[in-house]
Amino acid sequence: MSEDLLARITESIVGGEPESVVALTRKALESGLQPLEIINQGLVAGMNIAGERFTRGEFFLPHLLIAAKGMQGAMELLEPELGARQQVHEAVGTVVIGTVLGDIHEIGKSLVGTMLSANGFKVYDLGVDVPKEDFVARVKETGADLLGLSALLTTTMIGQREVIEAIVQAGIRDQVKVIVGGAPVSQAWADEIGADAYAANAMDAVEVARRVLM
Amino acid sequence: MMRPKLKILSDKLVSQIIDEAYGLLMDPGVRVHNDDALELLAEAGANVDFESKVAHIPEAIAQRALKTAPSEFYLYNLEGEPVVHYGGDSVQFDPGSAAITILDSKTQEQRPPVTADFVKFVKLVETIPQLDAQSTAMICSDVPEQIGDLYRLYLALNFMRKPIITGAFGKETWWTMKEMLVATVGGEAELTAKPVAVFDVCPSPPLLWSDLTCQNLIDCARSGIPSELVSMPLAGATAPVTLAGAVVQHTAECMSGVVICQLTQEGAPIVWGGSPATFDMREGTTPMGAVGTWMIDCAYTQIGKVLGMPTHAYLGMSDAKIVDAQCGLESAGGTLLAALAGVNMVSGAGMMDFESCQSHEKLVIDAEIIGMAKRLIAGIEARDEPIALTLMRSMGHRADYLADPHTRKWFQEEFYIPSEIIDRGTLDGWKSKGAKTAFERASDRVDQLLKSYQPGPVSDKLAAELRRITTEAAQKFGMDELPPLPEE
Numbered sequence: 001m002s003e004d005l006l007a008r009i010t011e012s013i014v015g016g017e018p019e020s021v022v023a024l025t026r027k028a029l030e031s032g033l034q035p036l037e038i039i040n041q042g043l044v045a046g047m048n049i050a051g052e053r054f055t056r057g058e059f060f061l062p063h064l065l066i067a068a069k070g071m072q073g074a075m076e077l078l079e080p081e082l083g084a085r086q087q088v089h090e091a092v093g094t095v096v097i098g099t100v101l102g103d104i105h106e107i108g109k110s111l112v113g114t115m116l117s118a119n120g121f122k123v124y125d126l127g128v129d130v131p132k133e134d135f136v137a138r139v140k141e142t143g144a145d146l147l148g149l150s151a152l153l154t155t156t157m158i159g160q161r162e163v164i165e166a167i168v169q170a171g172i173r174d175q176v177k178v179i180v181g182g183a184p185v186s187q188a189w190a191d192e193i194g195a196d197a198y199a200a201n202a203m204d205a206v207e208v209a210r211r212v213l214m
Numbered sequence: 215m216m217r218p219k220l221k222i223l224s225d226k227l228v229s230q231i232i233d234e235a236y237g238l239l240m241d242p243g244v245r246v247h248n249d250d251a252l253e254l255l256a257e258a259g260a261n262v263d264f265e266s267k268v269a270h271i272p273e274a275i276a277q278r279a280l281k282t283a284p285s286e287f288y289l290y291n292l293e294g295e296p297v298v299h300y301g302g303d304s305v306q307f308d309p310g311s312a313a314i315t316i317l318d319s320k321t322q323e324q325r326p327p328v329t330a331d332f333v334k335f336v337k338l339v340e341t342i343p344q345l346d347a348q349s350t351a352m353i354c355s356d357v358p359e360q361i362g363d364l365y366r367l368y369l370a371l372n373f374m375r376k377p378i379i380t381g382a383f384g385k386e387t388w389w390t391m392k393e394m395l396v397a398t399v400g401g402e403a404e405l406t407a408k409p410v411a412v413f414d415v416c417p418s419p420p421l422l423w424s425d426l427t428c429q430n431l432i433d434c435a436r437s438g439i440p441s442e443l444v445s446m447p448l449a450g451a452t453a454p455v456t457l458a459g460a461v462v463q464h465t466a467e468c469m470s471g472v473v474i475c476q477l478t479q480e481g482a483p484i485v486w487g488g489s490p491a492t493f494d495m496r497e498g499t500t501p502m503g504a505v506g507t508w509m510i511d512c513a514y515t516q517i518g519k520v521l522g523m524p525t526h527a528y529l530g531m532s533d534a535k536i537v538d539a540q541c542g543l544e545s546a547g548g549t550l551l552a553a554l555a556g557v558n559m560v561s562g563a564g565m566m567d568f569e570s571c572q573s574h575e576k577l578v579i580d581a582e583i584i585g586m587a588k589r590l591i592a593g594i595e596a597r598d599e600p601i602a603l604t605l606m607r608s609m610g611h612r613a614d615y616l617a618d619p620h621t622r623k624w625f626q627e628e629f630y631i632p633s634e635i636i637d638r639g640t641l642d643g644w645k646s647k648g649a650k651t652a653f654e655r656a657s658d659r660v661d662q663l664l665k666s667y668q669p670g671p672v673s674d675k676l677a678a679e680l681r682r683i684t685t686e687a688a689q690k691f692g693m694d695e696l697p698p699l700p701e702e
Contacts, residue, residue, distance in 0.1 A: 016622050057634070062625050065617035106613060114617070186642055200643050 002033050006042040013046025013070045014053075016063060021046075021070030025077050035078045039089055043071050047118050054203060061202075065111070068118035091122035093213050096138045097148035098126035100159030105152035108182060111202040112148060119206045121146070132159070132166040139167065139176050146209055149195075151182040160185070161193040177212040181205060217303070217593045220554035222512045227458060228520055231513075235465035236273040243270035244421050244470040248428035254477040269470075276469045279476035285522045287440060287483040289347065289377035290408040292398065292671050298346050298377050300440070300485055300524035303556035305591060306346035307549075307584045308379050309339060310531055310565025311414070312366075313352040313572035319657060322536055324571050326355035329697045332366065334664065335564075336373040338574055341663040344584040348378040349561060352572045358691035361684070364390045365696075367411075368684040371398055372677055372699060375670045379442065379561060381414035385429045388413070390687045392437060397679050398672070406438035412485065412559075416444040417467045419452040423474070431471060435478035442485040442526050442559070443471040448500055449510065450493035457492075457506055461513045464488055468518070485559070486518030487526025489569070502531040502568055503544030511548075512555040519556065527552055530562035530580060531569060537576050537653045541566055545576070546583045553587035575656035578663065582632045589630035597624055635659050 005028045012021040021043070028038050050067040053059035082089055095116055099109045106128050117123040124142055126134060139147055147167070151157040160180050167173050177196040180189070190198035197212050199205035223231070243261075245268050246252050252269060256262040261270040286301020298306050315324035316331045332352050339348050350366035357365045363383040370378055371394060382388035391413075392405075399405050415431040417423050423431075434441040445467040447453030449460040468486050475484045492506035493499075501507060511527040518525040530549035534541035545562075552560040563584065564577030598605070598620075605620055615621050635655045637644055644650075650658070672680075685696055 016619070018619075060625065060631070061616055062618075062622040066619060066622050069617050107616070111616070183640070198642075200640055200646070 002028070002031060005031065005033065006038065006045075009038065009042030009074070010046040010049065013043060013067050014049050016066040016070070018066060018070035018073050022073040022077065025074040029077070029081060035081045035085065036087060036089065038074070039078060043074055044120065047071055051119070051203070051206075061111070064118075064202075065114060068114045071118050072114075092120040093146050093209060094122045094124070094142055094144045095146040095148055095209065096124045096126065096135065096142060096144040097150070098130035098135060099128040099150040099152070100156055100163060101129060101131050102159060103151050103153055103156035104128045105150070105182070108152065108202070109148070109150035112150070112181065112199070112205045115202040115206050116148075116209060121209065132163045135163050136166050136170045136172070139172060140170070144176055145213060147176050147178045148205070149178065149180050151180070151185060154184045157182065157184050157189065160189075160195070164194055179205065179208055179212065215593050215595050217591055218554060219303070219556060219591075220512055220551065221516055222509060222555070223461075223516050228517060231458060231462050231465055231517060232521070234462045235469055236276060238421065238462070238466040239271040239276055239469060239473075240273070241270065242421065243268045244423065244466075245269075246423045246428060246470075246474070247425040248423060248432070250432055251423065251428050251474050254474065258473075258477050271470065271473060275477075276473055279473040280469070280521050280523070282476045282480045283472050283523060284481060284483050286524055287409070289412065289440070290410050291377055292375050292410060294408055296408075298559070300483070300526075300558045302558075304558050305553050305556060305560065305588070306558060307530070307560045307563055308345060308347035308349045309335070309351045309577060310528065310562040310569060310572065311349040311351050311379060311381065313565060313570060315567070315571045316352060317537070317566065317571055317573035317576070319574060319660070322653070324535070324567065327352040327572070328356045329354050329369065330700045332369050333373060333700050335572065335574060335577070336370050337664055337667040338577060338660060340373070340375055340668070340670070341666050342578065342581045344581040344588065345563060346376065347559070348374045348376050350378065350380040351564065356697050357688060358693050360384070360691045361387065361687050361693075363387050364394070364687055365684060367391050367394055368680055368696075369699075371395075371680055372672055373670055377409075378411045379414065379559065380411050381416075382430050383426075385426055387687070388430050388433055390683060392433075392439065393683050394680055395439075397676060397683065402437070409438075409440050409483070412440045412442045414444045414487075415441045415471065416446065417471060419445070419447050419467070420463055421467060421470070423470070428474065431474055432478045435475045435482035435484070438479065438482055440483035440485065441471075441475060442487045443468045444526075444528070445471070445488040445490070445514075447488075447490045447510070448493050449490065449506065450495065453490075455493075457509050457513065460490055460492075460510050461517065464490060464510070464514045465517050468514075468523075472523070483524075485526045486514070486521070486523035487528075487559070488514055489528035490514070499533070500568055501533045502528065502562070502565075503533045503540070503548065505547070508548050508551045511557070512551055515555045515557050524558050525556070526559040526561065527555075527557045528561050528569070529557065530560055530583065531565040532576075533566070533568055535567050535571075537566070537573060537579065537656070541576060542579065542583075542652070545580050546586075549580070549583045549587045550590065553591045556591075574660045575653055578633075578659045579635055579652060579656050582635055585630050585632060597628070633659055
């Protein structure tokens with residue numbers, strides 16, 4: 001019965017039915033399953049399948065995002081339960097992410113945030129047009145080990161360099177790995193401004209984030 | 215749903231073209247180098263001069279033939295399912311046929327094709343979802359040329375499941391090809407009831423039927439096997455230079471074919487098709503990638519529809535010698551227009567260097583063009599009621615459509631999603647995959663598709679029978695043993 005529920009949660013994640021993911025998660029809790037079991041054997045298992053299918057070209061971005069939506073909905077139910085049991089869902093890493101000052105492009109950055117969080121990262125999304133001071137403050141506050149900087153314009157990508165300079169000045173450069181991305185951004189640019197890595201797209205960002213934390 | 219359609223001729227021009235074509239059937243009439251056909255025409259009331267072999271065909275005979283010819287019919291796959299619909303505005307695609315060279319995948323140079331090349335091609339066509347039918351696409355150079363036509367069909371029947379567009383190069387070989395088809399479907403009556411093949415029959419411009427092709431037409435009609443008229447006015451050389459003039463000639467030639475077919479057997483299926491071209495006034499060649507060529511094709515298709523005939527055209531080919539920008543742009547232009555014109559069977563995928571060279575790589579690139587063309591004519595639909603009002607009100611000013619169920623529900627129907635031949639990655643993404651050209655990506659796609667090939671339904675017994683029939687034909691021309699079929 002309980003294995004069946006976990007399998008159905010996985011199926012609903014893969015099948016893109018966020019509402020039934022949440023309903024089944026509620027049912028699983030009621031039937032006495034542990035939140036961590038539900039996360040690892042139900043939700044994450046589904047996200048892994050969706051990710052594999054995307055890599056094989058069978059799934060597309062809408063499939064991934066709707067799967068992630070189901071995962072997020074379920075996590076909203078599960079996090080208080082974890083707290084009540086004094087358990088922690090060990091995040092793969094903690095990420096502060098945002099689009100740099102002067103740039104209001106949201107989609108790519110949000111996609112990266114969604115994919116990271118669906119893959120077990122704790123994500124603090126600061127939104128768009130974010131001043132360098134805010135990035136520094138949030139990294140300090142959250143103890144993040146990753147910082148994701150997005151820029152979609154050749155005129156704003158310079159802002160990525162300024163944020164990196166700011167975290168150096170704040171004395172926290174050693175605590176955090178910086179990943180840059182966005183249409184005009186390249187590996188060469190990442191090297192030039194002293195970022196730790198460049199990610200070409202949202203799926204790549206997950207791989208890159210895992211790699212730099214290893 | 216309003217389907218996008220191209221009508222290239224005004225109604226007035228359509229009537230005038232048809233009237234002038236009727237006029238041509240009477241004067242100067244049609245020259246027919248086939249006595250059976252001349253006798254049929256004379257019996258029906260045409261004024262036939264057996265000396266000069268010219269038949270003057272009254273309009274009434276042509277009108278009657280156009281009426282008795284079926285306006286639609288189906289082709290069946292080897293599993294007996296109707297998968298190709300000739301008629302109405304159905305649009306389907308098959309590869310260009312009878313190439314005399316193949317573009318070698320490694321050297322990118324043209325060379326004569328051999329057995330392995332065509333077998334690979336047939337398998338590839340089976341795996342390409344955008345293609346609806348096979349064609350006897352290349353002539354293998356490792357068998358005597360007298361059996362070049364039937365050997366293609368032999369190879370295809372061993373590996374195919376989809377129906378096939380074919381043709382004979384001789385009077386005798388037609389019968390061998392029919393024998394193969396009868397063996398494949400299990401009887402003459404089965405072949406008539408559920409045809410799996412269409413034979414191309416080509417009048418010679420202007421207004422002439424050779425003995426061979428006319429006999430093929432008659433034999434098809436007698437057996438109830440569909441034939442496909444391939445009239446090929448060459449505007450400015452073997453036909454009037456004006457596009458409308460070339461269409462007049464095409465109309466008259468096709469009408470004469472329909473007449474001979476229907477006089478042989480009323481109700482026999484026959485297709486209004488062609489492969490016209492505008493003559494290139496610099497090079498003296500027959501460009502298939504010329505806009506004038508496409509316009510003649512679209513125009514005669516419109517005429518065919520007005521006359522209630524199923525239609526065919528050779529479109530989607532290129533005159534380029536390598537798979538380059540010219541190759542892509544010419545193939546795309548013709549394919550999109552064919553789809554808009556509603557041509558029932560569009561033959562041309564994979565073909566280049568006019569109609570002489572086939573390419574596995576071009577074939578899979580063309581499949582992407584065909585995918586786009588099919589999407590285009592599927593048109594734009596509301597999908598939801600209201601279209602977007604409820605959705606957009608619930609979304610407000612959030613840009614969260616990518617994660618919305620509405621997007622997941624519709625994106626694969628709304629967008630044509632190409633294979634990786636079409637590169638839509640970032641510059642870095644493209645570089646990280648090896649900075650490949652379209653040709654190289656097409657080559658990868660060919661390898662990938664071939665891995666998914668599933669053998670056709672041909673039994674060992676049938677394979678042996680097909681081999682017996684083909685070997686007997688080969689032995690007449692000094693080849694004792696056929697080349698072996700390639701191993702997996």
